Amino acid sequence: xxGVTQTPKHLITATGQRVTLRCSPRSGDLSVYWYxxxxxxxxxxxxxxxxxxxxxxxxxxxxxxxxxxxxLHSELNLSSLELxxxxxxxxxxxxxxxxxxxxxxxxxxxxxxx
Amino acid sequence: GENVEQHPSTLSVQEGxxxxxxxxxxxxxxxxxxxxxxxxxxxxxxxxxxxxxVGEKKDQRIAxxxxxxxKHFSLHITETQPEDSAVYFCAxxxxxxxxxxxxxxxxxLVRP
Numbered sequence: 317x318x319g320v321t322q323t324p325k326h327l328i329t330a331t332g333q334r335v336t337l338r339c340s341p342r343s344g345d346l347s348v349y350w351y352x353x354x355x356x357x358x359x360x361x362x363x364x365x366x367x368x369x370x371x372x373x374x375x376x377x378x379x380x381x382x383x384x385x386x387x388l389h390s391e392l393n394l395s396s397l398e399l400x401x402x403x404x405x406x407x408x409x410x411x412x413x414x415x416x417x418x419x420x421x422x423x424x425x426x427x428x429x430x
Numbered sequence: 431g432e433n434v435e436q437h438p439s440t441l442s443v444q445e446g447x448x449x450x451x452x453x454x455x456x457x458x459x460x461x462x463x464x465x466x467x468x469x470x471x472x473x474x475x476x477x478x479x480x481x482x483x484v485g486e487k488k489d490q491r492i493a494x495x496x497x498x499x500x501k502h503f504s505l506h507i508t509e510t511q512p513e514d515s516a517v518y519f520c521a522x523x524x525x526x527x528x529x530x531x532x533x534x535x536x537x538x539l540v541r542p
Contacts, residue, residue: 318473349529359474359519361529372528406473416462416481416523419530421473 319343320422322407328428334395337425341388341409347371348390349410349419350382354403365390366412394427402429432457434522436533444541449510451536453520454502460522463503464530465494468517478505510540 319342327335341348350362352375361374365384376382379397384390394401404426408419433456443449455463461482466474480487480494480503487494491510496503507514517537521530 318475320473322473358534359530359532361531364528374529418464418476418479420476421466423471423473 318420318422320407320409320420322405322422322425324425325423326426326428328430329397330430331397331399333397334393335397335427337392337394337405337407337427339390339392339407339409339422341390341407342420345409345411345420346388347410347412348384348388349408350376350390350392351406351408351421352403353406353424359406362392397429399429402427432460432522432524432527432531434520434531434533436520436536438536439534440537440539442539442541443510445510445512447510449507449514449538449540451505451518451520451538452502453504453522453533454500455522455531456501457522457524458498458501459524459526460501462523463494463496464521464523465492465505466519466521468519468535470516474519507538510538512540512542514538515540 321340323338347366349364362376364372382392404424406424408421410417410419435454464479467477468474493506517535520533
């Protein structure tokens with residue numbers, strides 16, 4: 317158990333809808349990262365937050381947004397969903413965000429768009 | 431930008447044999463190289479990592495080697511066991527960057 321908690325485990329919805337994925341980092345970790353894993357693109361970095369502030373952006377679509385709350389949990393919001401958004405979404409956390417500290421991953425949320 | 435290539439994509443070995451997975455990175459500024467194991471239905475689990483000031487690191491049956499000149503690093507698993515069967519990912523990170531760049535993964539099957 318990595319200590320990173322993601323909910324829900326599975327999410328099934330339709331095109332055009334909006335969903336929110338939730339992540340609680342390991343106790344003591346200040347930084348949260350979101351990754352997307354799909355069969356054709358592998359593991360892709362989306363966005364990072366550190367102590368409530370956005371730190372880095374990767375290949376995140378404008379339809380997607382995220383935030384980190386004062387209690388350090390994070391939410392990833394996906395809107396106007398398309399079939400191609402079906403993927404596994406992982407959250408990872410690390411102690412701090414600007415050094416080579418290990419990132420520990422949760423078990424992900426599997427998003428299926430029908 | 432940074433790119434990480436991983437080979438092979440699939441690897442089948444007999445229980446007790448060794449397994450080697452190789453990765454090549456493009457950006458010479460990369461200085462942190464973790465390896466993750468992902469089992470079905472689970473998230474990637476960090477199994478070992480190495481920093482650029484070290485050439486080799488070992489943890490029981492798992493070892494990682496780094497060749498900075500050639501810009502490649504490898505995962506070595508000795509005395510493989512069926513429970514080692516999983517998908518393994520290498521990754522690279524530059525000190526100035528906040529994100530991990532992942533390889534495409536290697537599906538390891540250990541035959542009993």
